[in-house]
Amino acid sequence: MSQTLSEKPIVPAVVTETATGERKGLTKKEIAADHPTWCPGCGDFSVLALYFKLIEKRKLWHEKITTISGIGCSSRFPYFVQAHGAHFIHGRALPFASGVSLSRPDLHVFAFSGDGDAFSIGGNHFTHTARKNIKMTLVVMDNQVYGLTKKQTSPTSPLGFKSKTDIWGAVDYPINPAKQAISVGASFVARTSATNPNHVLAMMEAAMDHDGFSFVHCLSECVEFYDGAFDAANPRKGGVFNEVPKTHDVTDEFAAYKLASADFPGNFGVLYKVNKPTKNAREAEINASFQSKFTGQKDWQILQKTFDRMK
Amino acid sequence: MSNATEAVSSSGGAQKVSRINEVVIRIAGNSQDGIQAIGGFLARLAGRSEQEVMTFMTIPSTISGGPSIFQVRVGSGEVLTAGDDADVLLCFYQHSYEGHINSLKKKGIVLYDSDHVVPKEEWLSDYHHVGIPISSLTVEAIGGTAKDKGKNIYSLGLIARMFDLNVPKLEKLLGERFGGKDVSILNNALAAFHAGYANSPSNVVETFQITDSQKKDGHQVVMNGNEAIGYGLIAAGVRFGAGYPITPWTDIMELLRRELPKYGGSFIQCEDEIASVSMALGASYAGRVAVTGSSGPGISLKTEAIGWAVMAEMPLIVINVQRGGPSTGMPTNIEQSDLNIAINGGHGDAPRVVLAPANVEDCFYMAIEAVNIARKYNTPVFFLTDQGIATRIEAFTEPNLEKVCQDISPDLTPVASHKPYDLAAKDGVTPHVKPGTRILDGKYPIATGLEHDEYGHPSGSPKVHMLQNAKRRKKLQALGATLPLPKIYGPSEGNILLVGWGSTEGPIREAVDRFRAAGDSVSAIHLRHVNPLPNGLENIFSGFNHVFVVEMNDEGLYGIGQLGTILRARYADAKIQGINKTDGLTWKVKEIVELVKAKAGK
Numbered sequence: 001m002s003q004t005l006s007e008k009p010i011v012p013a014v015v016t017e018t019a020t021g022e023r024k025g026l027t028k029k030e031i032a033a034d035h036p037t038w039c040p041g042c043g044d045f046s047v048l049a050l051y052f053k054l055i056e057k058r059k060l061w062h063e064k065i066t067t068i069s070g071i072g073c074s075s076r077f078p079y080f081v082q083a084h085g086a087h088f089i090h091g092r093a094l095p096f097a098s099g100v101s102l103s104r105p106d107l108h109v110f111a112f113s114g115d116g117d118a119f120s121i122g123g124n125h126f127t128h129t130a131r132k133n134i135k136m137t138l139v140v141m142d143n144q145v146y147g148l149t150k151k152q153t154s155p156t157s158p159l160g161f162k163s164k165t166d167i168w169g170a171v172d173y174p175i176n177p178a179k180q181a182i183s184v185g186a187s188f189v190a191r192t193s194a195t196n197p198n199h200v201l202a203m204m205e206a207a208m209d210h211d212g213f214s215f216v217h218c219l220s221e222c223v224e225f226y227d228g229a230f231d232a233a234n235p236r237k238g239g240v241f242n243e244v245p246k247t248h249d250v251t252d253e254f255a256a257y258k259l260a261s262a263d264f265p266g267n268f269g270v271l272y273k274v275n276k277p278t279k280n281a282r283e284a285e286i287n288a289s290f291q292s293k294f295t296g297q298k299d300w301q302i303l304q305k306t307f308d309r310m311k
Numbered sequence: 312m313s314n315a316t317e318a319v320s321s322s323g324g325a326q327k328v329s330r331i332n333e334v335v336i337r338i339a340g341n342s343q344d345g346i347q348a349i350g351g352f353l354a355r356l357a358g359r360s361e362q363e364v365m366t367f368m369t370i371p372s373t374i375s376g377g378p379s380i381f382q383v384r385v386g387s388g389e390v391l392t393a394g395d396d397a398d399v400l401l402c403f404y405q406h407s408y409e410g411h412i413n414s415l416k417k418k419g420i421v422l423y424d425s426d427h428v429v430p431k432e433e434w435l436s437d438y439h440h441v442g443i444p445i446s447s448l449t450v451e452a453i454g455g456t457a458k459d460k461g462k463n464i465y466s467l468g469l470i471a472r473m474f475d476l477n478v479p480k481l482e483k484l485l486g487e488r489f490g491g492k493d494v495s496i497l498n499n500a501l502a503a504f505h506a507g508y509a510n511s512p513s514n515v516v517e518t519f520q521i522t523d524s525q526k527k528d529g530h531q532v533v534m535n536g537n538e539a540i541g542y543g544l545i546a547a548g549v550r551f552g553a554g555y556p557i558t559p560w561t562d563i564m565e566l567l568r569r570e571l572p573k574y575g576g577s578f579i580q581c582e583d584e585i586a587s588v589s590m591a592l593g594a595s596y597a598g599r600v601a602v603t604g605s606s607g608p609g610i611s612l613k614t615e616a617i618g619w620a621v622m623a624e625m626p627l628i629v630i631n632v633q634r635g636g637p638s639t640g641m642p643t644n645i646e647q648s649d650l651n652i653a654i655n656g657g658h659g660d661a662p663r664v665v666l667a668p669a670n671v672e673d674c675f676y677m678a679i680e681a682v683n684i685a686r687k688y689n690t691p692v693f694f695l696t697d698q699g700i701a702t703r704i705e706a707f708t709e710p711n712l713e714k715v716c717q718d719i720s721p722d723l724t725p726v727a728s729h730k731p732y733d734l735a736a737k738d739g740v741t742p743h744v745k746p747g748t749r750i751l752d753g754k755y756p757i758a759t760g761l762e763h764d765e766y767g768h769p770s771g772s773p774k775v776h777m778l779q780n781a782k783r784r785k786k787l788q789a790l791g792a793t794l795p796l797p798k799i800y801g802p803s804e805g806n807i808l809l810v811g812w813g814s815t816e817g818p819i820r821e822a823v824d825r826f827r828a829a830g831d832s833v834s835a836i837h838l839r840h841v842n843p844l845p846n847g848l849e850n851i852f853s854g855f856n857h858v859f860v861v862e863m864n865d866e867g868l869y870g871i872g873q874l875g876t877i878l879r880a881r882y883a884d885a886k887i888q889g890i891n892k893t894d895g896l897t898w899k900v901k902e903i904v905e906l907v908k909a910k911a912g913k
Contacts (some may be wrong), residue, residue: 056761062751082753085757086596086623086758090759095553095590098593099591101593103597104747124582288575289572300713302573303712
């Protein structure tokens with residue numbers, strides 16, 4: 001893909017200075033679209049505000065960002081951002097975002113998802129997008145409950161959580177998203193919490209700069225259906241926000257896995273980050289090696305060669 | 312060989328040489344015997360000799376091995392089907408002999424491997440038996456243990472001798488196929504071929520020459536339907552696709568995975584069917600009109616995302632190589648039972664385009680048409696072929712690639728403003744403005760599956776839902792108005808009109824020919840655009856007393872089949888009746904003839 005697109009000028013997704021001297025970075029007013037439909041007090045407001053801040057700070061332009069989501073409260077996200085975006089079907093934001101990423105290297109692709117969307121109905125795609133290391137940033141706003149459908153057990157609900165589908169308390173063991181991401185080959189895994197804005201921004205920024213599949217697991221409280229779920233991670237509510245120890249080697253998979261295994265609230269920060277070739281890069285390499293055999297030929301001439309062998 | 316014309320005395324004296332217009336050869340063995348290769352060589356040779364050719368094959372759905380056949384019909388005139396009955400049966404095993412003798416014409420030639428086949432006494436008088444120890448002679452010719460690998464090529468030599476085929480051309484084909492790094496492979500193949508060619512069994516009493524073709528319209532290319540679709544998509548400018556392996560769609564994804572990198576494109580193998588359609592839609596959204604495809608259950612899995620493509624108005628090509636259903640069904644058999652899911656699959660009112668190519672050449676050109684419809688109307692397009700057309704090899708006039716190949720790279724020129732779902736748009740057709748495009752008024756579109764306003768933002772307004780439903784419908788109605796009426800095969804008025812769609816065009820036309828030769832008033836039309844239908848079909852129907860819709864699907868609860876039901880619903884015409892079957896095999900001409908006679912009360 002990059003080979004074909006390279007015939008056209010590619011403007012990098014991150015613009016540190018204006019290309020023509022005219023365009024300035026966007027203001028929050030220019031980035032904001034619909035007023036969010038989330039409940040007052042929802043953690044997702046914080047993530048949205050920090051996404052705006054990221055766009056402002058890094059001087060991203062409307063047309064260079066693609067915001068993609070599936071279904072759920074979190075996944076209403078694209079409507080609130082004044083940029084190209086897609087609100088896709090339940091659980092499938094990642095393969096959709098992969099299609100954008102693999103065919104358009106000039107765009108930065110952000111996917112926003114929730115715990116049900118990413119780990120339950122979309123669980124298979126989470127595994128495979130991570131293992132293929134497709135370049136994009138996935139932010140999962142995990143509230144440990146199904147909010148849009150009004151309080152059913154989610155794949156991250158802790159044992160004993162009382163929901164409308166487990167009135168006696170959840171009986172299924174929850175998954176640990178960070179552990180899962182590390183084990184299936186994600187090349188960037190971070191944890192954060194919507195109650196710590198500076199930290200959220202730092203994690204989203206580090207994720208965006210990572211060349212590969214970057215996953216940010218963000219605790220984001222549902223005040224309607226799971227009030228107080230994350231108090232233990234919020235110093236203002238008497239909890240502790242444990243940052244990843246400074247001595248942690250982010251390239252050490254086993255150390256990262258161990259940190260991710262800590263009991264709730266666990267550790268916040270970049271748990272794991274390694275540089276390995278992305279699928280985008282590997283596909284571009286395959287293309288370059290094939291295309292070098294056909295330098296200077298038009299597409300129809302390449303096809304003609306194939307047809308000549310079919311006579 | 313029914314057209315055997317004159318007998319000329321050969322220079323050898325003993326054997327008779329007959330000149331024939333066409334021949335049907337059925338090769339029966341196991342799937343690992345390389346019998347498709349023999350058929351492929353014969354088909355390719357016919358293509359290079361400007362003859363018409365059509366093949367038919369069955370493959371077992373077992374993992375390895377199992378009975379398999381390949382039938383090839385070569386003719387110097389028009390070849391519409393792979394033939395009802397064979398003139399020659401080449402069989403490698405007892406089961407191939409006993410299982411396929413019924414497909415041989417009476418007095419036809421059965422050429423059998425006498426190492427494995429013991430002829431049956433009761434069939435000796437009905438068929439001309441020629442026994443040759445193919446397995447041991449192959450070992451003798453090429454030595455070693457390679458007998459399973461070489462006996463197909465040995466048999467090709469036998470057939471080449473029997474039909475006086477062009478040896479230099481066949482040698483060239485063998486060279487192209489086996490001429491790799493290891494020269495001994497080609498040498499073995501040529502040794503096996505010449506050993507077969509040199510074998511002249513004493514009981515072969517007759518050899519044949521296929522008459523020169525009258526067809527002299529330039530070069531032909533030879534390929535199967537799946538290949539024609541893959542190359543058609545490349546010619547159309549498609550540079551992205553995503554899929555998951557399933558028979559018989561897999562060939563297309565393998566081809567695109569292998570070929571697209573030459574053109575700067577990629578085909579991605581995904582973790583499942585849903586990821587495939589989703590990834591293709593992501594690429595289409597990003598400006599690279601993409602293809603996904605599948606067969607059988609894979610199509611069912613994709614339907615939710617196809618509904619999104621309708622709602623979000625996103626171009627997408629969905630190749631459906633139909634097979635026997637429901638559920639896992641009959642994976643390697645032929646059926647046309649996915650018309651309903653193609654037109655209506657999924658929840659809600661979700662109109663989409665459905666095209667059905669009639670032959671291999673059509674697969675190539677309609678793939679281009681499909682892409683252009685998807686781009687123009689921003690809609691998913693279903694491309695319905697079937698197991699029969701997928702593996703059927705045909706020769707057709709080489710396309711002018713310089714003319715037909717197109718560049719559909721995304722245009723990212725800034726626009727002043729954009730309403731992705733503009734209700735005032737003519738015919739409901741709105742353009743897709745891709746990400747990367749600057750929109751100067753600062754209002755950016757959201758591609759969405761929620762019912763939405765003109766900018767793509769959610770709307771629960773009943774009025775908006777009505778208007779947007781109408782917009783999505785009107786686009787297809789506008790397309791329908793541009794579609795040409797199918798040409799009538801035969802006179803435009805008469806007693807019986809046969810209506811077909813997809814891969815059945817050949818046998819239906821041959822049935823018409825047979826009826827007309829017998830003095831019956833039968834014509835046919837073939838629908839290639841199935842949804843929307845072209846306007847004005849009622850004017851064609853009005854010229855006939857009976858309209859029989861010939862399909863390879865079940866007659867259904869109301870006895871009229873899948874297309875038949877749609878035509879009944881649209882035209883409310885009780886003379887529309889169904890002629891259906893689900894035996895998993897292509898239509899034989901005589902089956903159509905018999906069913907039409909029964910239905911018409913003759």
